[in-house]
Every structure is written in C-alpha cells, then in structure tokens.
Amino acid sequence: MRTNFHTHTYRCNHAWGTEEDYVLEAIKNGLFVLGFSDHGPFPDRDFGLRMQYDELADYVGTINELKERFADRLKIYSGLEIEYHKKYNDYYDFLLKEGGLDYLVLGQHNYTDSYGDIRYISSFSGTEDYPEYAESVAEAIESGFFKIAAHPDIFYKNPFAWDENCEKAADIIIAAAERNKICLEVNANGFRRGKSYFPDGMRFQYPVDRFWKKVRGKNINVTVGSDCHTAEQLWDHHIDAVYKYCKDLRLNIIYDIFSKENDL
Numbered sequence: 001m002r003t004n005f006h007t008h009t010y011r012c013n014h015a016w017g018t019e020e021d022y023v024l025e026a027i028k029n030g031l032f033v034l035g036f037s038d039h040g041p042f043p044d045r046d047f048g049l050r051m052q053y054d055e056l057a058d059y060v061g062t063i064n065e066l067k068e069r070f071a072d073r074l075k076i077y078s079g080l081e082i083e084y085h086k087k088y089n090d091y092y093d094f095l096l097k098e099g100g101l102d103y104l105v106l107g108q109h110n111y112t113d114s115y116g117d118i119r120y121i122s123s124f125s126g127t128e129d130y131p132e133y134a135e136s137v138a139e140a141i142e143s144g145f146f147k148i149a150a151h152p153d154i155f156y157k158n159p160f161a162w163d164e165n166c167e168k169a170a171d172i173i174i175a176a177a178e179r180n181k182i183c184l185e186v187n188a189n190g191f192r193r194g195k196s197y198f199p200d201g202m203r204f205q206y207p208v209d210r211f212w213k214k215v216r217g218k219n220i221n222v223t224v225g226s227d228c229h230t231a232e233q234l235w236d237h238h239i240d241a242v243y244k245y246c247k248d249l250r251l252n253i254i255y256d257i258f259s260k261e262n263d264l
C-alpha cells in the first residue's frame with residue numbers, strides 16, 4: 001500500500017509544484033493516501049523557507065477543494081511540518097481545530113536553547129549540543145500535538161563521530177516516542193543526498209543506522225516520508241530503497257498513520 005504523509009509544495013519557496021501537481025503524481029504512482037505537510041508559518045515570527053501566515057488559509061482551502069474533487073481516487077489529508085516550542089501551544093491547538101488541519105508533523109529544524117536563543121541543527125559546534133536538542137524533540141513529542149516526528153535523526157548530519165552524546169540523544173528521543181506512541185519517520189532526503197565522509201567513516205547524513213537499530217524491537221511505529229520538494233520525487237527510486245532499509249532493519253513500518261489498525 002503506497003502512502004506519503006510528508007509532502008511540500010511551491011508555497012515554502014524552496015519546493016516546486018502546486019498541490020494539484022502532487023495529487024496527480026500520487027494518482028499516477030498508485031498512492032492510496034497523500035498527506036500534505038508544507039513548512040508551517042508562525043503568526044509572530046518568520047523563520048524563513050516557508051509560507052507566510054496569511055497564506056495558510058489558502059493552503060488549507062486548496063487542499064480541501066482537492067479532497068472533494070479527487071475523493072473517488074485518493075484520500076488526501078492536510079498537515080504542516082513545523083517546529084515545536086511550548087510558547088506556541090495555543091497556536092498548535094488552533095491549527096488542529098479552527099485551522100482545519102488534519103495533522104501536524106514535527107520538523108525540529110531549530111530549537112530554543114537554555115539561554116533562550118534559537119539554534120539551528122546545522123549550527124551545532126559539537127555533540128555536546130545533542131542531548132539538549134533531543135530534549136526539545138522529546139518535549140514536542142510529549143505535547144501530543146504531533147502524529148509524526150520527521151527525520152528524528154537529522155541532527156547527526158553534523159560532521160562529528162559517534163560518541164556518548166549521540167547515544168544519549170537517541171535514547172531520549174526513542175524513549176519519548178515509545179511513551180507517547182508517536183510515529184518516527186525514516187526520511188528519504190538523506191538517501192537522495194547520498195553518503196558522505198564522517199570522522200568515523202562513510203554514511204548517510206540520515207537515516208543513521210545506530211539510531212534506527214535502537215528503534216528496532218521497541219513498540220514504535222515507523223513511517224517512510226518522501227519529504228518531496230518536487231512532484232517527481234514523490235515516489236522516486238529512493239522511496240523503494242528506504243522501504244528496503246526499514247525492512248532490513250526489521251522496523252515496524254506502517255503505511256496509514258490514521259488507520260486504527262496501527263494503534264499501539
């Protein structure tokens with residue numbers, strides 16, 4: 001059963017294609033479910049590379065129109081990929097209720113550190129930053145607003161060797177996921193970028209084997225996210241490779257995050 005819950009559109013200003021382009025591509029590739037998760041705006045702050053807050057209603061309205069028009073061919077959901085900070089709790093609540101969104105995907109591309117500074121995952125100076133970042137992901141997972149934690153291993157793309165901080169960060173995130181029954185996503189963009197050199201050897205920036213081997217055997221559902229930024233990427237050959245990766249690791253893959261059958 002082919003599905004995807006991690007889909008971007010032209011609205012984030014670094015992806016291409018309208019919502020309809022992705023719907024048509026999904027139908028062409030035999031998808032059963034398509035979930036949109038473009039980068040979510042915040043009402044009071046522009047983190048860049050995303051739609052403006054005043055464009056949100058048009059995004060949701062466009063998806064709602066497509067839901068009706070293609071109802072006999074594809075199940076469509078509206079979502080956003082967005083960072084978590086507790087000061088926005090009312091906002092996440094608003095998005096899921098009055099905002100009309102079906103789900104939120106956690107995309108923790110930045111977080112607020114203990115000094116109140118915004119830190120981006122690509123700006124870490126060493127692995128000593130990892131546990132604090134992982135705590136921000138765990139806090140997001142505990143909030144209950146998110147169905148999926150996208151690329152929960154993305155911070156390992158920084159050029160550092162695996163050490164006890166890496167280990168600790170993985171344990172923090174995986175324990176929170178298991179406690180809260182959130183889906184962890186293996187993200188195809190890491191495969192698209194290919195392997196690169198790290199001080200302890202060649203590997204993908206993400207997914208990171210050591211992280212996912214810890215997920216194996218836990219009571220955690222895993223979803224494969226295309227994270228497509230062009231319609232052609234929605235089901236490219238990398239998706240099949242990611243499914244094989246998950247199967248080889250014996251992860252508990254689920255296809256439809258809304259199916260009650262997958263409840264843990």
Ligand SMILES: [Zn+2]
Nearest residue numbers: 081107150151
């Ligand atoms: Zn992301």
Ligand SMILES: [Zn+2]
Nearest residue numbers: 006081107227
């Ligand atoms: Zn994404």
